[in-house]
Amino acid sequence: MQQATNPSIRRRLLVSLISTIVVLWLISAYFVYLAAYHEVEEIYDATLAQESRILATLMLHEVEEDNEARMNLHKIVQELGEDFVNRSFALKHFIDEFMADESEKDYLTMVPRERETGHRYEAKLAFLIKGTNGRTYLRSNLPATFNTFTEGYNNQTVDGKLWRMYGLKEPTGQFQVQIGELMSVRQETVSEIVFNSLWPIIISLPMIGLIIWIVVGSGLKPLHTIADKVEHRDPKSLESISTQNVPREVVPMVTSLNSLFYRVQRVLENERRFTADAAHELRTPIAALKTLAQAKSLADEGNGHSKFLDQVIRGVDRATHLLEQLLMLARMDSQSLEHSHVEDVDLHGETINVLAALGSLALAKDIELAYEGIERPVMLRSYKPGIQILLRNIIDNAIRYTPKKGEVCVKLEEHNSTIKLIVTDTGPGIPEENQQGLYQRFRRGEDTNIQGSGLGLSIVKRIVDLHHATIEMENRNDRSGLNISVIFSRHFA
Structure with a gap:
């Protein structure tokens, strides 16, 4: 329109x-x-x-x-x-x-x-x-x-x-x-003289219009070519557009685009560098602070300070988790799935591994953590670290927001040329008007008592985009809870 x-x-x-x-x-x-x-x-x-x-x-x-x-x-x-x-x-x-x-x-x-x-x-x-x-x-x-x-x-x-x-x-x-x-x-x-002199021009006027239409279209073809190049390039590709064989009238526009690409690339690099550097610099003092708090808690055991120190340790854990998520987000932002990064990944095996790693977190809340669906290797051309992070973040979020004695179920399905990952929980669900906003950075659900940084789903969305996959979120119809589905294409790469 x-x-x-x-x-x-x-x-x-x-x-x-x-x-x-x-x-x-x-x-x-x-x-x-x-x-x-x-x-x-x-x-x-x-x-x-x-x-x-x-x-x-x-x-x-x-x-x-x-x-x-x-x-x-x-x-x-x-x-x-x-x-x-x-x-x-x-x-x-x-x-x-x-x-x-x-x-x-x-x-x-x-x-x-x-x-x-x-x-x-x-x-x-x-x-x-x-x-x-x-x-x-x-x-x-x-x-x-x-x-x-x-x-x-x-x-x-x-x-x-x-x-x-x-x-x-x-x-x-x-x-x-x-x-x-x-x-x-x-x-x-x-x-008669005027008409006989001018009727050829009158008759040729539509032909002149057609010729002008064709010639102007041919003259504007370089613009369409450049537009196609910009439209079909990868969103993360900020390389300059070549000005070779570009008409002189179009060169200023191409030069301006290249200048814009360069400035955007500098801004993104500075942002990623700042995030990574800040997270790395903060990891050591936070780890030291946690160690001191734990040591102090052991030394003062029985003196009434353990409750305060436990709160300090939990705060340090939250800060550590935030730093890990920031580092992960910086790595994901800097990634573009080149062929050198892509390999055959067993999605079934990786899912089982993540479920095993998060079993203790589910056990601590007496949550039933289950797997359903395919019981054989499901090979997917993808970026293996990204798939591991995606599985961990989605399942970890489901466990965190599901109350005690709840259920979290992970399922894998195959449909022709697609593979569907479904994570279902029995948590409070998310209002439909708030669902899309959760993919933004530092946006969290309504339950602020749950430990988190608000970066998990934004990282998941970035990984989904890198794999040219789609993610869907909907509340359960049978009871309270949330379904998150990620649909992969086997041949995206």
Whole structure:
């Protein structure tokens, strides 16, 4: 759950890089749009001007031909005379038709557009050629009308639509040309240019994200490698991590870890050295104090001082036991089960030996000390001194906390690839909420009248951890008492 809530470097880089790419892409799209719009404006405006000049040139040719034809026809009428023209009905009709005032009619008429064969942009282009005398020479076959003439470029709104216009006055002053196109044509063109330029980027964006995800994952691989090294190393292994083939960006982190390992190792060594040295230094004066107290007790026998001296001797015994436990704990803390320490140990034989050694302690309290289970050698790959200390501490605790005339039973069981050691007593038991705390150093049960140092179970827990075993503690269901089970794996090493 913790990992799910922690921020991810890969996700952060992916989001940052994709966001940056998208922002840059949008900025690029904006400038591409401006550039495309400007170029389209230039091209379309140039096209409008060119088309207006072409139309003006063509229309000027038509008007000049028309004027020349009228002048020639007028000369013919003068040469023939009006009487001759009037006598010829057909000639008279032709001349009247040709010379008639048709200012109300267009000089030329566009061929009707066939929508099926025309271009879709055709309906968005319009033009008007109008003479200075008010006559319309040519207009596009569109309903749009341009009533206002403005020379040069301008924008006009006609029937609710925006048009881009270009107005041209014919140099001779006979007519003027207006040509325009809907602004939507330009918008469509710009949109097409921008989209066609940027759609490859849009389509490739998921691919870019996938590539970034893979590349970032590859770049973070050294971090995962170092994390695996730290995670799978033995808790007691404080050797430095090699910086060989480690990326420069990761070297400071590895260096800091190595510095931390070194400082922790120094602290642990100082603690172990202090514990061992202090215990060793105290053993001699305490032993001397006990000897003096015993000698004094024998010398003063019958003088009433024996009770006081017995208390002194018991206090010295407790201090001696504490020192022995401290020395044992220091040795266990400094141990790591290397292959050179591991051997085949007969767990059954060691259990019987410890029971025999503690028999006098059980006999002194009239406690029935029994063994049940396997009656043959049970070989276990383990650290022999550690197994002996574990058995002694668990059984010794059971005897100490079991009242007089109680029972302590030790049992060995085999289950497939595991071996289970069970120690059962008839003592007061331990409340469940206090059981885990007893594995801590100097934590004792509720009965403080029992002699002890509070280190026995912490030493047992350390030995259990060294053997990659598990320890379980539970109160008995049938009566008061405690069950302690240690489960070993045959192949832990």
